[in-house]
Amino acid sequence: MGVEVGRIGVWVPGGLLPEPGEAAAELAGLEELGYQALWLGRSPAGTLEQPEAVLAATSKLAVATGIVSIWPHPPATVAAAYHRVTSAYPGRFLLGLGVSHAHLVEPIGQEYAHPYRKLVEFLDGLDAAGQPVPAADRVLAALGPRMLALARDRAAGAHPYLVTPEHTRRAREVLGSGPLLAPEQKVVLDTDPARAREIARAMLGTYLRAPNYIANLRRLGFTDEDISGASDRLVDALVAWGDEAAIARRVAEHHAAGADHVCIQVLTAEQALPWDQWRALAPALA
Numbered sequence: 001m002g003v004e005v006g007r008i009g010v011w012v013p014g015g016l017l018p019e020p021g022e023a024a025a026e027l028a029g030l031e032e033l034g035y036q037a038l039w040l041g042r043s044p045a046g047t048l049e050q051p052e053a054v055l056a057a058t059s060k061l062a063v064a065t066g067i068v069s070i071w072p073h074p075p076a077t078v079a080a081a082y083h084r085v086t087s088a089y090p091g092r093f094l095l096g097l098g099v100s101h102a103h104l105v106e107p108i109g110q111e112y113a114h115p116y117r118k119l120v121e122f123l124d125g126l127d128a129a130g131q132p133v134p135a136a137d138r139v140l141a142a143l144g145p146r147m148l149a150l151a152r153d154r155a156a157g158a159h160p161y162l163v164t165p166e167h168t169r170r171a172r173e174v175l176g177s178g179p180l181l182a183p184e185q186k187v188v189l190d191t192d193p194a195r196a197r198e199i200a201r202a203m204l205g206t207y208l209r210a211p212n213y214i215a216n217l218r219r220l221g222f223t224d225e226d227i228s229g230a231s232d233r234l235v236d237a238l239v240a241w242g243d244e245a246a247i248a249r250r251v252a253e254h255h256a257a258g259a260d261h262v263c264i265q266v267l268t269a270e271q272a273l274p275w276d277q278w279r280a281l282a283p284a285l286a
Contacts, residue, residue, distance in 0.1 A: 002136035002156070003094040005062045006036025008251070008286050009263035011184045013042045014050055016273055026273070028058045033278060034286030039066035039096070039159075039184070039263045046073030048081040055089040063089075066159055066184065066263070067098035067141045070118060071110045075125025083131045095133060096159050097122070098141030101210045116146065123154050139180060143167075143216040148174040156180050157260075162207050164237050165253035167220055172258025182261040183254055188241040189266065189277045196241035201230050203267050204238065239267065248284040 010030060017040075030038060038061055040051055051063045068078065078095070085093050099115035106112055119140070126133040140151040142158040148171055151158035157180030160171055168183050175181055186203065190196040207213050208227050217227055217234070226234040240250035247264070254262045264285070266274040 002134060003062055003064070003091060004036075005064065005094060005180070005182060005261045007255070007261055008035055009037030009039055009062070009064075009182075009261060010035050010278060011039040011041055011066055011263040011265040012273065013265075014040045015042060016271065017050065027054055027061070029275070030278065031058055031061050033282040035061070035278070035282065036286070037062040037064060037094075037261065037263065039064045041066045041184075041265070046078040046081060048078075048085050051093060052085045052088070055085065055092055060092075062092050062094060064094035064139070064159070064182075065096040066161070067096040067100070069100040069105065070097055070122040071100060071105045071112075072108060075122050076129050079126050079129035079131060079133050082133050082137070086137070093137070094156070095138040096141065097138060097155075098159075099212075101212065103210070116150070119147075119150065120154075123150075139182065142171070143212060144219070145174050152176060152179050157182065160184070162186075162213050162238060163216070164220060165250070165257045167216070168254045168259050169257040180261065181259050182263060183259050184263050184265055185251060185254060186239040186265045186267055187247045187250070187277075187281075188239055188268075189244070189247065189280060191242050191246075193241075196239075197232065197235050199267050199269055200235045200239035200241065202269075204230055204235065244281055244284040247281060251285060 046068050051065060054063050082095055099119050102112035136156050138155045139157050139159045140155045142148045142151040143160055148158055152175045159182045161184045163183050172181055188196040188199050214227055222234055240247045251262045266277045268274050
């Protein structure tokens with residue numbers, strides 16, 4: 001793989017950052033805490049101004065997109081943006097790509113049809129660009145076996161989202177020993193079960209209505225009742241909560257199951273960057 005993301009990173013919704021550059025500088029503190037990568041989530045623009053701003057404000061942090069949606073921009077635009085960023089910050093940017101979801105794609109005027117085929121065509125476009133995007137510098141959002149195989153064959157590896165250590169084990173079986181496996185893990189740093197699950201459920205609601213996540217959860221053995229009701233069993237499997245040691249144990253389960261890198265998404269009741277939680281967790285994780 002061309003970009004070294006280390007063992008532990010953080011995943012941040014792109015919407016928690018203001019316009020590119022305005023809040024990027026404070027993210028330099030992640031380096032001081034020992035985190036090795038920052039994943040910018042929820043389809044930041046394919047023109048890549050946001051990751052570029054974070055790279056400019058930091059010195060060694062790897063920055064990845066988790067993910068850039070393949071629908072809003074053509075491959076040539078994304079390839080040109082990738083080369084602009086990597087020319088300025090070589091070896092530090094990993095392009096995460098994914099098919100996103102119908103409820104996010106259709107409002108921008110795109111028909112969400114044949115997402116797997118669309119992703120294959122997009123990768124073909126990246127390969128055929130005037131300056132191609134190397135497979136070693138891109139990862140794919142992948143859940144099911146078919147998409148994981150594509151990540152194995154056409155990218156550096158996979159960035160699964162909303163998964164369990166059991167999914168990590170299955171994903172490693174499909175990927176084999178070489179490709180990067182970098183799952184996202186949601187966490188709530190709170191030892192009160194009711195409060196922690198309340199925070200978790202508030203975040204999970206949207207995802208538990210998305211067909212691709214529902215299909216993956218069914219593959220993992222969760223029932224329709226688990227999913228529709230966001231059962232304690234499901235919440236506890238998808239969101240690690242408790243003290244620092246409890247969250248570190250869940251991250252270690254992913255590593256033991258075959259993950260090379262785990263990026264934590266800290267959930268809180270506030271819509272703000274979770275600096276207190278990042279600081280508290282860093283000694284146990286980073």
